[in-house]
Amino acid sequence: xxxxxxxxxxxxxxxxxxxxxxxxxxxxxxxxxxxxxxxxxxxxxxxxxxxxxxxxxxxxxxxxxxxxxxxxxxxxxxxxxxxxxxxxxxxxxxxxxxxxxxxxxxxxxxxxxxxxxxxxxxxxxxxxxxxxxxxxxxxxxxxxxxxxxxxxxxxxxxxxxxxx
Amino acid sequence: xxxxxxxxxxxxxxxxxxxxxxxxxxxxxxxxxxxxxxxxxxxxxxxxxxxxxxxxxxxxxxxxxxxxxxxxxxxxxxxxxxxxxxxxxxxxxxxxxxxxxxxxxxxxxxxxxxxxxxxxxxxxxxxxxxxxxxxxxxxxxxxxxxxxxxxxxxxxxxxxxxxxxxxxxxxxxxxxxxxxxxxxxxx
Numbered sequence: 001x002x003x004x005x006x007x008x009x010x011x012x013x014x015x016x017x018x019x020x021x022x023x024x025x026x027x028x029x030x031x032x033x034x035x036x037x038x039x040x041x042x043x044x045x046x047x048x049x050x051x052x053x054x055x056x057x058x059x060x061x062x063x064x065x066x067x068x069x070x071x072x073x074x075x076x077x078x079x080x081x082x083x084x085x086x087x088x089x090x091x092x093x094x095x096x097x098x099x100x101x102x103x104x105x106x107x108x109x110x111x112x113x114x115x116x117x118x119x120x121x122x123x124x125x126x127x128x129x130x131x132x133x134x135x136x137x138x139x140x141x142x143x144x145x146x147x148x149x150x151x152x153x154x155x156x157x158x159x160x161x162x163x164x
Numbered sequence: 165x166x167x168x169x170x171x172x173x174x175x176x177x178x179x180x181x182x183x184x185x186x187x188x189x190x191x192x193x194x195x196x197x198x199x200x201x202x203x204x205x206x207x208x209x210x211x212x213x214x215x216x217x218x219x220x221x222x223x224x225x226x227x228x229x230x231x232x233x234x235x236x237x238x239x240x241x242x243x244x245x246x247x248x249x250x251x252x253x254x255x256x257x258x259x260x261x262x263x264x265x266x267x268x269x270x271x272x273x274x275x276x277x278x279x280x281x282x283x284x285x286x287x288x289x290x291x292x293x294x295x296x297x298x299x300x301x302x303x304x305x306x307x308x309x310x311x312x313x314x315x316x317x318x319x320x321x322x323x324x325x326x327x328x329x330x331x332x333x334x335x336x337x338x339x340x341x342x343x344x345x346x347x348x349x350x351x
Contacts, residue, residue, distance in 0.1 A: 052321050053320060053321070055231060055233065055234055055321070056231070056319070056320060056321060058233055059231055059232065059233050060315055063312075063315065089234070090233055090234075136170075139333075141333075142320070142333045143320035143321055144170070144318075144320060145170065145171065145315070145317070145318035145319050145320040145324075145331075146315050146318075147170055147171070147172075147315065147316055147317060147318035148170050148318075150315065150316065
């Protein structure tokens, strides 16, 4: 699993899901309809580095918002764990708990790592109609930057401009 | 999929950059660094040994990548280094860069810029000018330009290195493996 052949490719409708964002609140992909969404799957909360992938995205949320895109993190950790992680790292975007059944959404997107029992580091840019416009599976141990995300958002903007 | 390969340095190294070593060196190492980041401080300990090993075959470029959410003093440190550079030139910039890393524990949690200003004086800058530059955000735009160029280039944490324009995802903590990666890019 989670090799480049299983990740859902561009052009695929993004499978809808509903996951806990806090212990008593859920979020669905369809809640974002009409706006681009960046789905960032990652292995686990609390990786022992600073300036990591989520920390980096947290620093550049304003750039994503320029494209009216919302960023959502997804891992198999529980919403309680996400809450602690999010407050320590001062993250300003939601983290979804792909916790029960474990990794079900990561599996649907083709980015679950069976052996490790976690999601891979994988990125999806989904347009306002719920279609995946760009997806990327990062090599093991390598944090993806934000260059691919921004390029995908820009391509969507120019496409929308051409249509208008 | 994307047209550009991820992890490509944009823009390429140019006159606007802070650079050590010969302009025509066959190996160019670019660091996107945060002056308050402990991992960058560690890299700062490794780099001089790498540069000694490679001599005139490499040049080193530093671009600012302050992670201000986790490092509240990083932006002022970067701006202070730019202010010192504009007053004292490139030599003063590198002195300030070195001083900030060497004395990082003394200013990283400070509630004000006092220690950063002392270091600026030591690097050859006028601390009053630096203080004014910080108050007026004179170099904020330049630092943010560096930051955004890093985002566009695929910086994925600090420090992130680029060797001859390609992101280096390997091990920089050992001098031997870092030198080997740099030499591989020379051919």
